[in-house]
Amino acid sequence: MIFSEWNGAYYNAVAGILKAAADHPVTKEEMRRIIDEQAFSESILSIEPSLSGGKWQLLKEDGTAAVRYPPTMPLTLLMKRWLKSISLDPRIRLFDFHVSGLEEIPPLFTKDDIYIFDQYADGDPYEDPLYTENFHRILEAVRNHSPLSLEVMNRRNNRTRMNVMPEYLEYSEKDDKFRLFTSGCRYGSVVNLSRIISCRPFHGDCSGYRQRPPATSGKRVVIELLDERNTLERVMLHFAHFEKEAERIDEKHYRVTIRYSRDDETEMVIRILSFGPFIRVTEPAGFVNLIKKRLRMQKSCELQ
Amino acid sequence: MREFYVYGFRSREEFTQKSARSYDDEHRRIGSWLGDYMEFRQTSEGKNVFLSIDSRLLCHNPLYQAWKAKSFTAGDVTLHFLIFDILHVPENALSLNEITDEIDIRLRDVKNPKTYDSSTVRKKLNEYVKAGLLCTEKQGRALLYSRAPMTELDCADALDFFTETAPCGVIGSFLLDKTGVHDEHFAFKHHYITQALDSDILCMLFDAVREKRMIAVKTINNRKEETETGWIVPLRIFISVQSGRQYLMAYVPEIKKTGSFRLDYILSVRCGNVCEAFDEYRELLDRMQKHLWGVSTQGARGRIEHVEFTVRYGDGEEYIPLRLEREKRCGRVERLDAHTSRFSADVYDAGEMVPWIRTFICRIESICFSDKKLEEQFKQDIESMYRLYGVDGGDAK
Numbered sequence: 211m212i213f214s215e216w217n218g219a220y221y222n223a224v225a226g227i228l229k230a231a232a233d234h235p236v237t238k239e240e241m242r243r244i245i246d247e248q249a250f251s252e253s254i255l256s257i258e259p260s261l262s263g264g265k266w267q268l269l270k271e272d273g274t275a276a277v278r279y280p281p282t283m284p285l286t287l288l289m290k291r292w293l294k295s296i297s298l299d300p301r302i303r304l305f306d307f308h309v310s311g312l313e314e315i316p317p318l319f320t321k322d323d324i325y326i327f328d329q330y331a332d333g334d335p336y337e338d339p340l341y342t343e344n345f346h347r348i349l350e351a352v353r354n355h356s357p358l359s360l361e362v363m364n365r366r367n368n369r370t371r372m373n374v375m376p377e378y379l380e381y382s383e384k385d386d387k388f389r390l391f392t393s394g395c396r397y398g399s400v401v402n403l404s405r406i407i408s409c410r411p412f413h414g415d416c417s418g419y420r421q422r423p424p425a426t427s428g429k430r431v432v433i434e435l436l437d438e439r440n441t442l443e444r445v446m447l448h449f450a451h452f453e454k455e456a457e458r459i460d461e462k463h464y465r466v467t468i469r470y471s472r473d474d475e476t477e478m479v480i481r482i483l484s485f486g487p488f489i490r491v492t493e494p495a496g497f498v499n500l501i502k503k504r505l506r507m508q509k510s511c512e513l514q
Numbered sequence: 515m516r517e518f519y520v521y522g523f524r525s526r527e528e529f530t531q532k533s534a535r536s537y538d539d540e541h542r543r544i545g546s547w548l549g550d551y552m553e554f555r556q557t558s559e560g561k562n563v564f565l566s567i568d569s570r571l572l573c574h575n576p577l578y579q580a581w582k583a584k585s586f587t588a589g590d591v592t593l594h595f596l597i598f599d600i601l602h603v604p605e606n607a608l609s610l611n612e613i614t615d616e617i618d619i620r621l622r623d624v625k626n627p628k629t630y631d632s633s634t635v636r637k638k639l640n641e642y643v644k645a646g647l648l649c650t651e652k653q654g655r656a657l658l659y660s661r662a663p664m665t666e667l668d669c670a671d672a673l674d675f676f677t678e679t680a681p682c683g684v685i686g687s688f689l690l691d692k693t694g695v696h697d698e699h700f701a702f703k704h705h706y707i708t709q710a711l712d713s714d715i716l717c718m719l720f721d722a723v724r725e726k727r728m729i730a731v732k733t734i735n736n737r738k739e740e741t742e743t744g745w746i747v748p749l750r751i752f753i754s755v756q757s758g759r760q761y762l763m764a765y766v767p768e769i770k771k772t773g774s775f776r777l778d779y780i781l782s783v784r785c786g787n788v789c790e791a792f793d794e795y796r797e798l799l800d801r802m803q804k805h806l807w808g809v810s811t812q813g814a815r816g817r818i819e820h821v822e823f824t825v826r827y828g829d830g831e832e833y834i835p836l837r838l839e840r841e842k843r844c845g846r847v848e849r850l851d852a853h854t855s856r857f858s859a860d861v862y863d864a865g866e867m868v869p870w871i872r873t874f875i876c877r878i879e880s881i882c883f884s885d886k887k888l889e890e891q892f893k894q895d896i897e898s899m900y901r902l903y904g905v906d907g908g909d910a911k
Contacts, residue, residue, distance in 0.1 A: 211645065212714045215586040216594060217688040219579070228595060248691075250583070252546040260588065264625035267592045276620050277599035283692070284662040287646025288717070292685040296676040305672035311665050319681055319720045319751075325763075327808060328756045332840040349671060352699045380570075383679060383755040384704040391701075440736070448757050450519070451706050453568035455555070469568065484869040487898035498903070504876035505905040508896065511826070511879050 216283065223249040223257055225281040228268060232280045235273030238262060291318035300336045304345045326383075333386025334404045344406050348390055351411070352376045357394065359412035363405045373412045374401070400473075428472045432493040433482065435464050441488040448481070465492075479504065515544055515580060516711055516778070518552075519565040547579035569705040573698040575678060577710040578687040593630060593638045596620055598647075598661065607651060607658040610636050670696045678702050681751065681760075682720070684713045706758025711778070718783040719762055722748045726792035730784040731762075733775060741781065744768060747789045749799050751777075752809050761809045765795040772799055774809035802862070804844055807870075810863035819888075821867055822858035823881040824850065825874050834877065841870065854879065864888055868895075875899075 215221055226244040230236050241258045249257065260266045268276050285293075293309050295317040296302060335341045351358045359373050374392035380400075381388050388403040435441055442464060446456065453469045470478050479500050482491060491498050518540075541563060545552055548565060555562045567576065600608065600616040608616070614635050621627035639659050642648040651658050670693055677686030678700070709716075722729045732743045746764040752774065753760050760777040772795070789795075802811065805818055813819060827834040835855045838847045845859035861867065864883050871881070875896065883889035900906040 212581055212682070212684060212717055213584050214645070215584045215590060216645075216647075217582060217691075218584050218586075219582040219691075220586070221591065221594065222582075222691050224591060224595065250546040250579070251549055252542075265588050267588075267621055267624045267628060268595055270623045271625055276624050277595055278620075279599055279602045281595055281598060282602070282664070283598055284647050285665045285667070285689070289685055289689055290646070290665065292680075292682055293689075296672065296680050296686075299676070299680065301675070301679075302672065305669060305675065307672045308668040309665060311663055316724065318685075318717070319724070322750070323720060323723050324681060324751045324753060325803070326753045326755055327806065327843065328754050330840040331842070332836075349699065353671075353697065378699050378701055380701040380703055381675070381679065382703040389703075443736070444757075447706075447708075447759065450708060450758055451569040451704060453566050455553075455564065455566060457555070457562070471570075480873040483875050484872045486869075486872050486895040487902055490902050502903050502905055505900055505903055507876035508878060509900060509905060511877065513878055513881065513893065513896065 211288070216286075219249040220253060220257060223247075223253060224261070224266070224268065225283075227257075227261060228275045228277055229280040231269055231273060231275035232277060236269070237273065287315075288318070290315045295319050303336065303342050304349070328384075329386050330384060334388055341404065344409050345388070345403060347409050348376055348403070348406075349379065351409075352378060352390075357412040357414070358409050360401060360409045361407045362401055363407060369407065372401075373414060374399075379403075428470075429475065430467055430469045430494075431478060431482070431491060431497050432465065432467050433489045433491050434459065435466065435485070435489040437462050437464065438488060441485065445485060445489060448485075475500070515540070515565075515577065516708055518544060518563060519567070519577070519708060543583070547583065548576050551576060567707070569707050570701060570703050572702070572705075572707075573674065573700060574687065574690075575683065575705075575707045575710050577707050578677075578684045580711060581684050581713060582688075582691075589628075589630065589634065590638075592628075593617070593635065597635075597638065597642070601648065601659065601661040604649075604661050604663050607653075607660040609656045609658055610639065613639070613659065667693060671699060674698050674700050678705065681753070682713050682717050684710055704755065706755075708758055708778070709760055712760060712780075715777055715780050715783060716751065716760065718785070719748050719751065719777075722783065722785050723750070725785075726788050728786040728789045730786060731764075731775065731780055732782040733779050734781055736776075736779065745786065746775075747792060747795050749792075749796050754808070763799055763809065765798070771811070772802060773811055805861050807843060807845075807859065807861045807863065808866040810866050812863045812865075817884075818860045818862060819864040820858070820860050820884040821845075821864045821871075821882070822856060823871060823874070824854055824856045824879045825877045826854050826879050827877060828853065868892060 223245045226248050227236055227241050230240060230244065238258060241261065242254055245254050245257050261269050270276055290312060294312045294315045297307060297309070297312060298317060298320060348358065355375070357373060357375050359371060361369060361371050364370050372395045375394040377391045377393055379388050379390055390401045390403060392399050392401065435445055445466065449466070449468050454466060456464060456466045458464050482489060482501065483504065491501055544565070551565050551567045553564055553566050555564070596617050597613065599620065600606070600613055610632055614630065614632050617630055617635065639648060643650055643659070647662055648659050649662055651660070667689065670690070673686050673690050673693065677683045677690060679702070680686065719729070728745055728747055730743060730745050732741055734741050744766065745768070746766050748762055748764045749772070750763045751760060752763055761774040762777060762780070763772060763774055765772050825834060825838070835847065835849060838855055838857055842857065844861065845857055848856045850856055859867065864885055865888060868888070871878070871892070881889065881892060883892065
């Protein structure tokens with residue numbers, strides 16, 4: 211059962227408070243700090259008075275715990291079944307995964323139970339030992355904030371070497387690819403992991419070209435849509451993962467402002483084209499021109 | 515929550531047509547869970563509240579919070595921590611009476627201690643046994659309870675990753691809550707987060723699929739007007755990583771057809787008997803998948819529709835045939851010459867392919883659908899786009 215109180219934020223906060231109270235008498239301030247860290251903004255209104263006032267009989271009057279040991283809870287069967295399922299995923303070999311006691315546990319789902327029908331076919335090679343070895347080294351370097359020297363196959367299929375400070379890994383489910391975001395290299399800050407031929411620790415200085423990873427929401431596009439053939443729902447779901455704002459113009463028309471990364475402009479253009487005549491870009495003029503350019507090129511194809 | 519996140523243009527007045535109280539309750543609840551992402555806008559129709567989240571900036575899905583807010587009684591929370599304190603190691607195996615006595619001992623020093631009767635404690639213990647948190651063993655006539663063995667969990671990076679990418683990722687989020695604070699090293703692009711809201715339905719469907727059971731599903735139609743209940747055989751979950759939608763593919767005995775059910779339209783699931791023909795229906799779905807572009811099985815009993823189109827590309831545009839190859843799904847790609855490729859597919863519902871084909875606008879040289887009405891519609895839509903942007907020489911709308 212997913213929706214149960216023992217998985218909830220309130221129980222986690224109470225466990226945090228009892229852990230402290232098993233060690234020393236807790237004050238109201240300490241309780242509030244723990245609640246603030248582990249539960250919701252309005253949880254303070256109920257957890258602290260319920261514990262202090264004795265409604266939840268877990269603290270003695272002096273602020274020490276009625277329990278004798280710091281609280282712990284075994285994993286539920288559902289948690290173990292989910293862990294078993296991810297242990298069967300080919301991507302698990304990218305990670306150090308040490309979980310005991312799953313041998314006899316049936317999985318919650320297997321690869322036969324799910325089918326991702328629109329994922330790109332050229333995903334990263336998770337079965338390739340070279341790829342997994344590189345992945346482990348990179349993740350270790352991200353964890354330790356240690357510079358790396360990467361040998362990479364560039365877009366022109368030439369080998370190139372770059373020394374970088376790895377910042378974090380980004381995964382796209384649509385592309386089924388990992389990208390490494392880096393700083394410290396003049397040749398760019400994002401590297402597809404599948405293009406990395408080798409990587410090793412770098413002992414030099416990577417601070418010369420320190421830069422922040424590219425802003426994800428540097429640009430915006432405004433579209434107006436006509437809610438026919440269920441377009442409103444399709445658009446709102448399709449662009450749901452962006453920061454966006456929607457407003458109704460009239461009964462059938464809506465205006466949506468979407469913020470996106472400048473690196474993804476081409477992708478944004480074709481995603482908007484996929485909606486055909488049911489959405490129209492109104493701003494900015496530069497984006498409108500990108501659409502017009504494609505339409506003019508299409509017209510020149512003289513599709514009969 | 516979905517209304518606030520996915521749409522976000524409805525004012526309180528529109529919600530209040532149903533119930534002012536439910537709007538205010540929902541607003542307050544979401545504000546408490548997701549206050550950092552809530553935004554407001556004043557319009558002529560009233561105040562709009564919406565959730566604006568760029569999921570690429572998040573390490574974890576904030577909508578998982580919805581599953582961490584189950585209400586409980588004072589007795590629930592008190593007994594929970596006392597029981598696991600009494601059974602603090604798996605070696606402690608105690609009977610119901612012993613546990614009840616230990617509860618009384620621990621409550622001796624609290625203000626106005628309550629007494630919990632055996633039946634209340636037994637109910638709670640059985641709940642935990644069912645969830646796998648406690649084990650039982652018979653000793654003579656007594657039933658002894660002990661905690662399930664503790665699981666070593668050393669995999670924070672794997673949990674960070676699969677919590678966002680595996681089905682029912684909210685379970686990983688529960689596990690992460692127990693592992694404590696750690697540095698996070700992953701971000702996620704093209705990451706749809708609303709699936710989190712269907713986690714319980716998905717979990718029940720997986721249970722039914724694993725046990726090969728029939729289920730009674732109650733669904734609502736897309737206009738949220740009518741509900742329907744029927745018995746089906748759940749076969750597989752289809753996931754779209756380009757729209758965030760999840761579907762159940764199931765065999766419907768009543769109409770002898772395999773069809774799709776959107777998970778966010780499923781209101782409830784009730785498990786029934788084991789379906790003897792499960793393997794047969796799943797093999798049928800395996801065969802059908804060769805002709806499925808998405809999830810539509812429309813036409814599966816009749817003829818299969820043929821679609822083909824050619825695209826042109828210039829020197830230095832080698833990424834176009836590569837795009838066709840990686841996005842072709844059940845289709846085929848042929849290189850006709852150095853600058854032209856042909857894509858073709860035989861599918862149950864060619865209409866599902868239209869949005870994808872439109873992404874090649876600017877280079878489509880020819881297109882042919884066996885469904886001539888659909889072909890005409892496709893071409894008319896392109897003409898409409900020319901007019902919409904003033905590309906045919908006229909003014910843009």
